[in-house]
Structure formats: C-alpha cells, structure tokens
Amino acid sequence: MTATTASQTATWVDVCDVSDLEPDAGVCALVAGRQIAIFHLPKLGEVFAIGNYDPFSHANVLSRGLTGDIGGEPVVASPVYKHHFSLRSGRCIEDETVSVPVYPVRIEGGRVQVQIPDGEKRP
Amino acid sequence: MQRKKLVVIGNGMVGHHFIEQLVQTDAAKQFEIVTFCEEPRLAYDRVHLTSYFETRDPAKLALATEAFYREHGVTVHLGDKAVAIDRAHKIVRSEKGVEVPYDVLVLATGSYPFVPPIPGHNRKGCFVYRTIEDLEAITRTAEESRIGAVVGGGLLGLEAAKALQDLGLETHVVEFAPRLMAVQLDEEGGAMLRRKIEALGVGVHTGKNTQNIAPGKFQRLKMEFADGDELETDLIVFSAGIRPRDELARQAGLEIGPRGGIVVDDHCRTSDPDIFAIGECALWNGQIFGLVAPGYQMARVVVDLLNGKEAAFTGADLSTKLKLMGVDVGTIGDSHGRTPGAHSYVYKNEHDEVYKRLIVSPDNRKLLGAVLVGDAAAYDTLLQYYQNGIDLPQPPDALILPSTEGAPAGLGPDALPDTATICSCHNVTKGQIVACIDRGVVALADIKAETKASTGCGGCAALLKSVVDAELEKRGLEVKKDICEHFPYSRQELYHIIRVEQIRTFDELLEKHGRGLGCDICKPAVASILASYWNDYVLSDKYFKLQDTNDFRLANLQKDGTYSVVPRVPGGEITPEKLITLGEVAKKYNLYTKITGGQRIDLFGARLEQLPHIWKDLIDAGFESGHAYAKAVRTVKSCVGSTWCRYGVQDSVGMAIFLEHRYKGIRAPHKIKMAVSGCTRECAEAQCKDIGVIATEKGWNLYVCGNGGMKPRHADLFATDLDDETLVKYIDRFMAFYIRTADRLQRTSTWLENLEGGLDYLKEVIIDDKLGICAELERQIQHLVETYECEWKKTLENEAVLKKRFRFFVNAEGGDDNVVFVEERGQIRPATPEEKHRLKGIPVELEEAS
Numbered sequence: 014m015t016a017t018t019a020s021q022t023a024t025w026v027d028v029c030d031v032s033d034l035e036p037d038a039g040v041c042a043l044v045a046g047r048q049i050a051i052f053h054l055p056k057l058g059e060v061f062a063i064g065n066y067d068p069f070s071h072a073n074v075l076s077r078g079l080t081g082d083i084g085g086e087p088v089v090a091s092p093v094y095k096h097h098f099s100l101r102s103g104r105c106i107e108d109e110t111v112s113v114p115v116y117p118v119r120i121e122g123g124r125v126q127v128q129i130p131d132g133e134k135r136p
Numbered sequence: 137m138q139r140k141k142l143v144v145i146g147n148g149m150v151g152h153h154f155i156e157q158l159v160q161t162d163a164a165k166q167f168e169i170v171t172f173c174e175e176p177r178l179a180y181d182r183v184h185l186t187s188y189f190e191t192r193d194p195a196k197l198a199l200a201t202e203a204f205y206r207e208h209g210v211t212v213h214l215g216d217k218a219v220a221i222d223r224a225h226k227i228v229r230s231e232k233g234v235e236v237p238y239d240v241l242v243l244a245t246g247s248y249p250f251v252p253p254i255p256g257h258n259r260k261g262c263f264v265y266r267t268i269e270d271l272e273a274i275t276r277t278a279e280e281s282r283i284g285a286v287v288g289g290g291l292l293g294l295e296a297a298k299a300l301q302d303l304g305l306e307t308h309v310v311e312f313a314p315r316l317m318a319v320q321l322d323e324e325g326g327a328m329l330r331r332k333i334e335a336l337g338v339g340v341h342t343g344k345n346t347q348n349i350a351p352g353k354f355q356r357l358k359m360e361f362a363d364g365d366e367l368e369t370d371l372i373v374f375s376a377g378i379r380p381r382d383e384l385a386r387q388a389g390l391e392i393g394p395r396g397g398i399v400v401d402d403h404c405r406t407s408d409p410d411i412f413a414i415g416e417c418a419l420w421n422g423q424i425f426g427l428v429a430p431g432y433q434m435a436r437v438v439v440d441l442l443n444g445k446e447a448a449f450t451g452a453d454l455s456t457k458l459k460l461m462g463v464d465v466g467t468i469g470d471s472h473g474r475t476p477g478a479h480s481y482v483y484k485n486e487h488d489e490v491y492k493r494l495i496v497s498p499d500n501r502k503l504l505g506a507v508l509v510g511d512a513a514a515y516d517t518l519l520q521y522y523q524n525g526i527d528l529p530q531p532p533d534a535l536i537l538p539s540t541e542g543a544p545a546g547l548g549p550d551a552l553p554d555t556a557t558i559c560s561c562h563n564v565t566k567g568q569i570v571a572c573i574d575r576g577v578v579a580l581a582d583i584k585a586e587t588k589a590s591t592g593c594g595g596c597a598a599l600l601k602s603v604v605d606a607e608l609e610k611r612g613l614e615v616k617k618d619i620c621e622h623f624p625y626s627r628q629e630l631y632h633i634i635r636v637e638q639i640r641t642f643d644e645l646l647e648k649h650g651r652g653l654g655c656d657i658c659k660p661a662v663a664s665i666l667a668s669y670w671n672d673y674v675l676s677d678k679y680f681k682l683q684d685t686n687d688f689r690l691a692n693l694q695k696d697g698t699y700s701v702v703p704r705v706p707g708g709e710i711t712p713e714k715l716i717t718l719g720e721v722a723k724k725y726n727l728y729t730k731i732t733g734g735q736r737i738d739l740f741g742a743r744l745e746q747l748p749h750i751w752k753d754l755i756d757a758g759f760e761s762g763h764a765y766a767k768a769v770r771t772v773k774s775c776v777g778s779t780w781c782r783y784g785v786q787d788s789v790g791m792a793i794f795l796e797h798r799y800k801g802i803r804a805p806h807k808i809k810m811a812v813s814g815c816t817r818e819c820a821e822a823q824c825k826d827i828g829v830i831a832t833e834k835g836w837n838l839y840v841c842g843n844g845g846m847k848p849r850h851a852d853l854f855a856t857d858l859d860d861e862t863l864v865k866y867i868d869r870f871m872a873f874y875i876r877t878a879d880r881l882q883r884t885s886t887w888l889e890n891l892e893g894g895l896d897y898l899k900e901v902i903i904d905d906k907l908g909i910c911a912e913l914e915r916q917i918q919h920l921v922e923t924y925e926c927e928w929k930k931t932l933e934n935e936a937v938l939k940k941r942f943r944f945f946v947n948a949e950g951g952d953d954n955v956v957f958v959e960e961r962g963q964i965r966p967a968t969p970e971e972k973h974r975l976k977g978i979p980v981e982l983e984e985a986s
C-alpha cells in the first residue's frame with residue numbers, strides 16, 4: 014500500500030460539491046498545492062482519489078482518463094500511454110513497480126472531502 | 137569422404153525450390169552444391185511478378201537469400217550464365233569463364249516468352265513480361281505513353297493487360313485465336329470473359345493476326361493486321377506463350393522434343409542419366425507445364441531419388457483459378473469436354489455475366505472438368521471432387537446453380553479425406569494441416585509457415601482457411617473476437633445488438649449484454665457505434681464519459697497534457713482571410729503552428745481552459761471542428777485539378793470539398809482519409825487513402841481501402857468512370873458498410889484484407905447490392921449527413937458543459953503549473969523534465985516517488 018493512506022495525523026480538506034463530480038469519470042482538484050484526481054463510480058457507490066500525475070508521461074492527466082475495471086479492480090487508464098492504475102491501491106496494472114499516491118476521500122453533507130497527510134504539504 | 141558435385145543451372149522458382157528441399161535432406165551431406173543464376177538476383181516469386189508494380193521493391197518478391205545459401209554451403213554464381221555442358225568431361229562452363237565439374241547436373245532453365253517473328257517486333261516500345269527487369273522497362277516507357285497493347289489473350293496476356301491498365305494506359309488485347317484464353321476456356325466461357333473485360337474499358341481484338349509493326353502516325357507504333365485493320369499504340373507487350381529454354385541441352389546433344397523441351401522420363405532424367413531437367417524446360421510425356429506446381433513436384437521427385445527413395449512424376453493437374461482483371465475465372469481438368477462420352481451441365485446468366493459448366497463422366501458420377509467465369513466460388517469444391525474422385529451429388533448441377541439462401545451446395549472441408557491435396561504447389565494434404573493443428577499450431581500464419589501451404593501461387597488460400605477454421609471449430613478453438621472482458625461480443629456483433637435493440641446508451645448495453653464497469657477499450661468503441669448510429673451530441677451526459685480524452689475535450693492531447701487544435705480546411709482550400717485568422721489566433725494564445733500532412737494547420741500548446749476561447753475566435757471566423765480528435769473522416773486531400781492545372785480533367789478541389797462536407801463528423805471504427813486527384817498523375821496521393829478518387833476524362837475512378845501509415849497498402853480500383861452521383865452513392869454505401877462490419881480500430885485496409893470474399897465480395901455488396909441492404913446503408917449516411925452539427929459550435933452554446941468540462945480544477949481557477957514552454961525556432965515547445973527543473977525548480981519527479 015502507499016504510504017500516504019497510512020499516515021496518522023491528517024486533516025480532511027473540503028474540495029467541492031458532490032454534484033461537481035462527473036459520474037463514471039474524473040475531475041481534478043487542487044488540494045494544498047497538489048493535483049488530485051477524483052473519480053466517482055456510481056455503480057460501485059464509491060468515490061476515489063489518486064494523484065493526477067502520470068509517472069509514465071510525466072504529465073498531469075490522470076483525471077482525464079477513462080474509468081473502468083480490469084478483472085473487477087476499478088481502474089483509470091492514462092489518456093497518454095494508456096497505463097492502467099488501480100483506483101484502490103494506485104498500483105499500475107502493467108508495471109507492478111510503479112504506483113501513484115492514493116488519498117482517503119469521503120462525502121460529508123453533500124461535500125467531497127480529501128485527506129492530505131500533514132507535513133507533506135507542498136509550498 | 138570426397139563429396140560429389142551437384143550443379144544446378146538456373147536459379148528460378150523451380151531451381152531454388154529444388155535446392156531448398158535438397159538441403160533439408162540427408163543427401164545434402166553427400167553433395168557440394170553449385171548453382172548458376174543468369175539473372176542479377178537470386179530466385180524470386182515470378183508468379184506474383186505483377187505485384188512488383190505496386191511495391192517496386194524486388195525484396196518483396198525474393199524467395200531465396202544469400203544468407204540461406206551461405207548457411208547451407210551452396211555456391212551461387214550470380215549474374216553468370218552457363219554456356220556449355222561438356223558431357224564427356226562432365227564440366228559446365230559459364231559466360232564469365234567459370235568451369236565447374238559435376239557428378240549430377242540439374243537443368244532448371246525455365247522458359248522464355250515467345251515473340252512471334254513479326255517484322256518490327258523489336259522496335260523501341262516492344263517488351264516481354266517475364267522478369268523484374270522487363271517490368272522496370274515497361275514502367276519507364278509507360279510513363280511516356282498513352283496507349284498500350286498486349287499481344288496474346290491467354291492467362292499471362294490478360295495479367296499483363298491489367299498491369300498496363302493500372303499503369304494508366306488505354307489498354308488493348310490482341311489475340312490470334314477467335315477467343316480469349318483459348319487453351320482453357322470453351323467458346324461460351326471465352327465470350328463471357330470478353331464481355332466482362334470489355335466492360336472494364338479494355339479493347340479486345342480477337343482473330344487478329346499481326347503482320348507488321350511500323351512507326352505510328354499518332355502514337356509511337358502501329359500494328360498492322362492481316363485483315364487490313366490497324367491499331368496505334370505506344371507500347372506492346374508480347375505474351376504469346378512460352379518456349380522451353382533448351383538451348384544448352386540441345387547443344388550438349390541431349391534429346392529434345394520435336395517442338396522443343398528437354399525430354400525427361402518419370403524420374404525427370406534426360407537422355408543422359410547423370411542429367412535431370414525440371415520445371416518449365418522439361419518435356420514430360422510430350423507436355424510442357426507452364427505452372428509452378430508441376431515444377432515443384434518435379435523438384436521433389438529428384439530430391440527423393442537423390443535420397444535413394446522411389447519417386448516418380450506422374451503428370452500434373454493444370455486446373456487454375458485466377459482473377460483476371462477483376463474477373464474470376466476457373467478451369468478444371470478436361471475443360472473442353474473432350475473425354476469420349478462425357479456430357480455437360482451449363483449454367484449461364486447473361487444479366488450478371490456468369491458462366492459455369494461441368495463436364496461429367498458418362499455414368500454421371502465423376503467430375504471430369506469444369507469452366508467457371510464471373511463466379512469461381514465453386515472452384516475449391518469442384519477441384520476436390522475432381523482430384524479426389526469423390527462421387528458427385530445427384531443431380532450434379534446443384535454444384536453450379538446459384539444457391540438460394542442457406543448453405544451453398546457443395547463439399548464442406550469436413551467432407552474431404554485426409555489425403556486430399558489442399559496446396560498443390562507444396563503438396564500439402566489436409567492430413568498434414570490437421571496434424572499441424574494437433575501439435576498446437578493454430579494461427580493461420582503459423583500453419584502456413586510450418587506446412588508451407590498457400591505460400592506458392594496462393595490459389596489455395598481460401599480452401600486452406602476453410603479447412604483450418606473448420607478444424608479449429610471442431611476443437612472448440614474458435615479464435616475469440618470478444619472486444620474486451622466486459623462484452624463477449626465483437627464490435628460487429630455489438631453494432632447489431634445496438635441496431636436491433638435500438639440501444640441508446642452504454643449503460644443500457646452493459647446492463648443487458650455485458651459485465652463489470654466497462655473499460656477504455658469498450659467504452660470508446662461503443663461510443664463510436666452509438667455515434668455512427670444515432671449521431672447524438674458527443675459531450676452529452678450519456679456520452680462524454682465514454683470518450684477518450686481527445687473526443688472528450690474535442691481536441692488532441694499532447695505529451696505534456698496540453699491540446700492541439702485542428703480546424704477543418706475542406707479539401708485544403710483556404711482563403712487568405714482565414715489563413716490570417718489562424719495566424720492571429722495562434723499569436724493571441726501563443727500556440728505553436730504547423731502545416732499537417734493532411735493539408736491543414738494544427739495549433740499546438742492549447743491549455744484545457746483555453747480551448748473554448750480559441751474555438752470561439754475560430755468559429756466566429758467561419759471555421760468548424762476538424763475532428764482530428766475523432767475516429768471519423770479526417771481530411772479529403774485534393775490536388776488543384778482542372779481549375780488551374782494544365783493536365784487536370786475534373787474539378788478535384790470542388791469534389792474534395794463536397795466529399796469533406798458530406799462525410800465530416802461521421803464516427804467510424806477508425807479514422808477515414810480520402811483524397812481526390814484531378815488526373816492520373818495523382819498528385820493528391822488518392823491511392824494511399826481509405827477512399828481515393830481519381831478524375832478520368834469520363835468521370836471518376838474510385839479506389840478503396842488504401843493506407844499510408846504503419847503498413848502502407850495501395851488502394852484497390854473499385855469502379856471506373858463514375859458520374860458524380862454514382863460516385864457518392866458508392867462512397868455512402870462503402871462508409872456505412874465499413875462502419876457496420878469492421879472491428880474496433882480496424883482501418884479499411886485491414887478490414888478488406890480480413891473480409892471474407894475480399895474485394896469481389898465488397899463489389900457485390902456495394903455495386904450489385906447482393907445483400908439487399910444498400911437502401912438502408914444510404915439512408916443511414918443520409919441521416920448522419922442531415923443531423924451533422926459542428927461539435928465545437930454546439931459546445932460553445934452550452935454553458936454547463938463549458939463550465940464543467942473545460943476548467944482545469946474543479947475547485948480552483950488557473951491551470952496546470954507543470955505545463956512549461958521553452959522557445960525553439962521562434963515558437964513554443966514543451967520543456968523537457970530537465971528544463972522544467974531548471975526553469976521552475978519544481979521537484980516534479982521527486983514528489984511521486986513517495
């Protein structure tokens with residue numbers, strides 16, 4: 014698992030309204046200087062948040078990828094070179110050694126909130 | 137042990153096949169092999185010589201490689217001709233002065249084209265059709281010619297005529313006999329073939345005895361016939377039969393047939409027991425075989441004998457199936473019905489110009505021969521009845537009557553015995569193919585590589601495929617065509633489901649016929665089908681989530697996450713005002729500009745949030761989306777055509793613009809490119825497009841299924857001299873049929889190559905309306921044309937979409953700070969990661985390493 018989800022001291026950051034999310038697709042949020050891709054998959058009744066940066070193309074594009082599943086694992090496909098990343102673990106399906114950060118995300122009172130580990134904030 | 141010397145004279149198809157077979161056997165160890173090759177290159181595929189006009193690449197035809205010979209210790213004297221055989225001392229001498237002793241000598245000298253001794257036959261502009269050099273010379277002369285004539289209306293003559301026509305010449309065939317293909321076809325068959333070929337615009341002159349070739353008044357040459365007629369032409373190709381090359385053998389005192397040919401016995405031995413002759417130079421039982429398969433059989437007989445095995449050449453079947461100028465012709469066995477007591481069944485259809493005849497044994501049980509013109513679909517089946525002596529169904533005419541629905545009459549591959557020969561060139565039986573599949577080799581290409589079946593003349597390709605398919609099916613090994621793990625269907629099947637059940641959304645399809653969430657394969661594929669069927673707005677809520685980012689943002693994603701913008705420039709024609717606008721827009725938003733390979737201008741480096749602004753400016757200036765982001769019609773390239781060009785014969789720009797407007801925006805399994813050239817010089821390169829149109833004096837020639845890109849393919853000529861209306865009708869039907877039946881991301885070129893029945897079938901569907909669906913296909917395109925809207929225009933009118941889908945952050949203004957440009961050659965380009973690091977000091981790589 015990615016280190017970020019394990020972090021103990023963390024705050025929930027308010028991001029946007031649930032209605033701002035795109036069902037079955039992604040949006041990009043700017044949270045504490047980071048680009049975070051947030052996906053809403055109504056069929057699973059879940060919201061996922063991962064880093065927006067695609068380590069293969071070095072571009073901030075994952076929120077613009079197509080969502081789906083591979084063998085039941087929810088994934089997003091990078092729009093540049095089509096690598097798939099698990100929305101649960103951030104792991105790249107084609108290359109196990111590569112992963113993107115995963116962030117805890119929740120819906121509170123119709124608002125989407127993401128948890129960013131403290132001390133990892135970028136200037 | 138001293139190895140014996142084996143010399144092979146002639147490195148043509150048969151000489152090479154002999155060596156190739158021999159080196160794989162034990163006998164190879166006993167021999168030191170030397171071969172003389174008169175031509176400047178090693179053996180090549182003469183059977184497919186004509187394809188040289190398409191590829192112009194001798195390597196594509198090569199059968200032998202120097203590496204192969206080297207590896208097997210075979211010495212080749214390339215470009216050196218054997219000029220004498222000294223039988224007393226058992227030595228071969230060459231033109232370059234090489235002397236090689238032999239213990240065993242194999243003559244594989246082939247044949248030469250017969251040129252009738254007509255006065256003037258070697259004037260400039262006269263050619264034969266046998267080697268790559270011949271074709272190169274013909275091509276050069278054709279460039280400065282308008283008319284071409286072929287002397288000889290046999291198989292080869294018609295093939296040469298086709299080539300001349302493809303080279304853009306007005307083509308004539310001159311035949312001495314009263315009909316075409318007199319050797320193979322009976323009178324009715326010949327007449328039918330003539331009508332079909334004339335319909336293709338080739339002049340056919342039968343019963344013409346050429347007496348003199350003189351300089352012409354209007355063209356380079358004038359052919360004068362015995363009956364007083366004349367024909368002016370710039371170029372003449374002689375294809376009046378072949379003569380065995382027996383000069384060496386003759387000189388060496390070997391027995392020669394009364395009309396030429398090196399006499400051989402059942403072991404392919406000449407009158408000198410140490411000398412064999414194989415291939416087209418050998419005369420067996422008073423016969424010369426002008427086909428490659430019997431030559432290969434002879435080669436194998438000699439290889440067996442050298443290995444101490446018993447083997448004999450027992451004659452060969454001269455059945456042939458060919459496509460002559462797009463006309464299917466097949467002849468089997470005794471096609472003239474000369475067997476005493478034989479009788480015939482004839483089917484003749486003057487409307488579709490089909491002629492079929494069966495020649496049957498007196499007891500009505502065995503097939504003795506057949507003639508098929510215009511429809512040779514029954515050939516493979518009939519050949520099996522003939523070759524394997526299978527009892528005919530009763531009544532036998534069921535085999536040639538048109539099948540009314542349901543399974544075609546005839547033999548399925550299952551009915552063939554294991555001993556049935558599938559490929560006669562390489563003598564491969566059904567049993568060998570089955571054994572190969574049993575070993576786990578199931579891909580057609582691998583089966584071909586392993587058994588060599590279908591790698592000779594190629595005539596058995598369809599039969600081989602049907603045998604393989606049937607065998608795979610039996611084993612439950614049917615090759616899966618499922619689009620992805622979410623749908624157990626091919627794209628074509630999904631298309632039908634959507635059409636039949638009138639499905640309008642991905643979710644509905646997934647719920648009824650799929651599983652899971654879908655993925656980046658099935659979603660865009662289904663989006664494309666829905667779009668080409670319903671033509672709803674692509675960014676509507678139900679569609680946008682299916683689109684790849686390109687379709688999703690109506691622009692092309694670049695490596696740094698920015699987009700490119702390609703406005704439509706129909707036919708490549710653009711006003712100065714519009715050019716200025718493009719420049720101004722690019723300047724205003726600081727975009728990189730480049731002229732594309734598709735005759736338009738691409739603006740790069742647009743940020744997501746800039747797209748609507750850029751498009752507003754463009755649309756205000758009268759531009760439309762160029763759909764560069766979509767699997768749809770891209771551009772219709774044009775040449776300047778008759779409006780300006782001194783050679784143009786039609787308004788190619790006008791037609792290109794018309795076509796581009798008609799088909800713009802239509803979603804397809806893959807992108808579609810078109811081009812229109814104003815004359816045969818083809819400056820618009822229409823023959824490498826999915827749809828190519830070339831102007832003729834009388835209208836338009838339509839080419840289909842060309843491809844540039846990764847695996848270039850020249851388009852096939854589909855129909856000639858069409859008027860505007862028919863041209864558009866055929867393209868409509870073609871587009872709709874492609875959309876309906878192609879696989880996901882299958883360009884028209886690969887689609888055609890995988891379409892059973894190939895080009896002929898496509899013609900039947902589109903020109904003859906064989907499936908009765910043309911009206912529906914046209915309606916579908918008409919619907920798409922009528923419901924076209926510029927997606928960008930529509931998007932700009934849609935505040936909600938703009939606000940939601942064209943901002944970078946859902947919760948903040950601004951854009952991606954990882955997009956950094958540097959300047960190069962006076963314009964922007966994306967910075968490299970190192971440059972970014974230097975310029976901005978952002979730890980881009982480090983952050984994600986956590």
Ligand code: SRM
Pocket residue numbers: 692693694700701702730731732733734735736737738764770771807809824825842843844845846847883
């Ligand atoms: C811009 C352009 C190159 C240029 O600077 O000239 C271009 C750029 C791209 N081409 Fe191309 N092709 C461009 C003309 C061509 C041509 C030439 C032509 O059309 O005459 C060809 C060969 C002709 C053909 O397609 O048969 C061509 C063959 C390809 C192929 C290979 C297709 C194939 O079937 O072999 C691809 C890959 C694919 O589509 O899968 C491709 C894919 C691409 C993509 C979409 C790759 C990508 O996904 O990023 C590029 C995106 C363009 C963009 O961002 O705007 N491009 N591409 C040309 C745009 C023409 C236009 O105005 O629309």
Ligand SMILES: Cc1cc2nc3c(=O)[nH]c(=O)nc-3n(C[C@H](O)[C@H](O)[C@H](O)COP(=O)(O)OP(=O)(O)OC[C@H]3O[C@@H](n4cnc5c(N)ncnc54)[C@H](O)[C@@H]3O)c2cc1C
Pocket residue numbers: 145146147148149150151152172173174175182183184185186216217218219244245246247265266267292295381384414415416417425426427428429431593
């Ligand atoms: C355009 C065309 C289309 C054809 N289509 C078909 C078809 O569809 N189906 C089919 O079955 N057949 C077809 N054929 C016929 C087929 O190509 C021949 O049957 C086959 O090539 C015969 O092989 P071969 O080795 O006997 O002769 P070749 O292939 O002619 O080889 C003989 C070689 O020996 C060389 N040679 C001759 N004398 C000497 C010497 N003294 N020293 C050194 N070298 C010498 C010649 O230069 C030549 O390279 C076609 C032929 C042509 C030209």
Ligand code: SF4
Pocket residue numbers: 775776777778781782783784785788813814815816817818819820
């Ligand atoms: S194809 Fe013909 S009309 Fe068009 S530019 Fe070339 S020569 Fe001129």
Ligand code: FES
Pocket residue numbers: 429558559560561562589590591592593594595596597
């Ligand atoms: S019959 Fe010629 S390749 Fe098979």
